[in-house]
Amino acid sequence: MDDGPCNLPFHVSVSSGTPIYRQIVEQVQALVAGGQLAPGDMLPSVRQVAQALQVNPMTVSKAYSWLENEGLLERVRGRGMRVACGESSVIDRQAMLRPLLMQAVVHARQLGLTDVQITSQLQRILKEKHT
Amino acid sequence: MSTPPISMAGVMRTFGVHTVFKDLDFTLPAGSVVGLLGRNGSGKTTLLRCALGLLKLDAGRIDTLGEDPWRLSAKAKARIGYVPQTVSLYGWMRVRHLIQYHSAFYPHWNQALVDRLVRMWELPMNQRVKGMSVGQLQQLAIVLAMGHEPELLILDEPVAALDPAARRGFLQAIIDILDQPGHTVLFSTHITADVERVCDRVALLKDGRIELHEELDTLKDRIKRLVITGGALPEPFDVPGLLRIRRHANHADLTIDLKDPSILPMLRQRWEVNVEVVDLNLEDIFLELHDA
Numbered sequence: 001m002d003d004g005p006c007n008l009p010f011h012v013s014v015s016s017g018t019p020i021y022r023q024i025v026e027q028v029q030a031l032v033a034g035g036q037l038a039p040g041d042m043l044p045s046v047r048q049v050a051q052a053l054q055v056n057p058m059t060v061s062k063a064y065s066w067l068e069n070e071g072l073l074e075r076v077r078g079r080g081m082r083v084a085c086g087e088s089s090v091i092d093r094q095a096m097l098r099p100l101l102m103q104a105v106v107h108a109r110q111l112g113l114t115d116v117q118i119t120s121q122l123q124r125i126l127k128e129k130h131t
Numbered sequence: 132m133s134t135p136p137i138s139m140a141g142v143m144r145t146f147g148v149h150t151v152f153k154d155l156d157f158t159l160p161a162g163s164v165v166g167l168l169g170r171n172g173s174g175k176t177t178l179l180r181c182a183l184g185l186l187k188l189d190a191g192r193i194d195t196l197g198e199d200p201w202r203l204s205a206k207a208k209a210r211i212g213y214v215p216q217t218v219s220l221y222g223w224m225r226v227r228h229l230i231q232y233h234s235a236f237y238p239h240w241n242q243a244l245v246d247r248l249v250r251m252w253e254l255p256m257n258q259r260v261k262g263m264s265v266g267q268l269q270q271l272a273i274v275l276a277m278g279h280e281p282e283l284l285i286l287d288e289p290v291a292a293l294d295p296a297a298r299r300g301f302l303q304a305i306i307d308i309l310d311q312p313g314h315t316v317l318f319s320t321h322i323t324a325d326v327e328r329v330c331d332r333v334a335l336l337k338d339g340r341i342e343l344h345e346e347l348d349t350l351k352d353r354i355k356r357l358v359i360t361g362g363a364l365p366e367p368f369d370v371p372g373l374l375r376i377r378r379h380a381n382h383a384d385l386t387i388d389l390k391d392p393s394i395l396p397m398l399r400q401r402w403e404v405n406v407e408v409v410d411l412n413l414e415d416i417f418l419e420l421h422d423a
Binding site: 054 | 303310323324327347348351400409410413415
């Protein structure tokens with residue numbers, strides 16, 4: 001087990017209303033989106049992050065598993081977690097969707113719809129297309 | 132999942148005319164780190180002492196490592212580590228000798244872990260115990276309780292006497308222990324920030340019962356404060372999960388267990404108000420649940 005320092009600029013606020021695992025998730029997402037973590041880069045081990053942040057290792061595991069389910073990270077047997085190399089990551093695909101949604105939002109605003117009305121419309125469409 | 136290290140059913144304990152708890156149920160899941168919260172005098176210490184067989188129950192049943200705690204076998208005791216609120220150790224012994232003496236009781240003893248904790252906390256190995264500060268005594272008690280790597284670690288207000296640096300050191304030691312799988316930790320405290328750092332679950336002792344026992348993340352995800360502006364809510368007002376409501380001149384805020392987030396658009400549309408969702412930390416949640 002390597003005990004090197006955690007080489008990522010993670011920081012958490014334990015007394016925040018946001019669960020710690022979610023703070024880690026958001027920071028990894030930001031690092032990947034910002035290019036500080038490239039596809040194929042290894043993440044520090046659960047142990048390193050837990051030691052560096054002084055939080056329960058289970059919390060870090062939970063964040064990593066969540067990111068793995070999202071497709072942002074992938075598990076490398078015996079080595080830990082790395083940023084997924086797959087065709088395009090969730091972040092990439094979200095970025096692709098963004099201009100389309102932007103257009104729709106601009107349209108909706110022009111029609112005088114409120115934010116709640118816009119989101120409920122989107123939710124309705126998602127539900128319709130669910131099956 | 133393996134069997135819970137501690138389970139309690141219908142537990143009651145009184146002191147004279149005072150009932151500390153009654154009909155109390157609680158299960159400590161294996162492998163979890165549970166923070167037992169409660170106000171001063173809520174019975175945290177009594178509950179831990181009952182689980183350890185240091186106090187007898189008036190009614191109900193506790194199972195500690197599969198045994199009745201009142202008749203706990205030596206084998207079971209060797210699997211438990213306990214740090215009481217008030218530490219009493221042999222004052223005339225030197226720290227080094229006390230550790231040696233203590234280790235002799237256990238078939239398994241991790242001297243490397245003990246050495247590391249002693250170094251980290253800079254415990255004076257050659258000093259006599261009676262000359263140590265309260266904080267040092269507590270650290271020593273923690274070292275002694277962890278040396279045999281107990282699978283069940285019970286700590287009663289472990290950080291009460293520690294300065295902030297030692298408190299961090301203690302939390303670090305807990306994190307170290309959690310690194311090895313299969314350990315369960317139950318500790319009582321009123322310092323919610325410590326719980327937020329290392330616990331994965333929170334149990335709240337209130338009015339003689341475990342009022343709430345939940346994953347910390349779930350709590351933070353679900354218990355929210357809603358700030359209502361731009362209109363008035365009817366009186367009386369009730370929605371599922373409502374814990375409390377406070378009305379002010381121009382707004383109202385309510386604390387809610389938001390099991391179902393679809394309540395939010397419903398609130399906005401039905402009462403034509405603005406609803407802002409505010410996250411709460413554990414201290415806020417603790418206070419809200421206590422006043423609810």
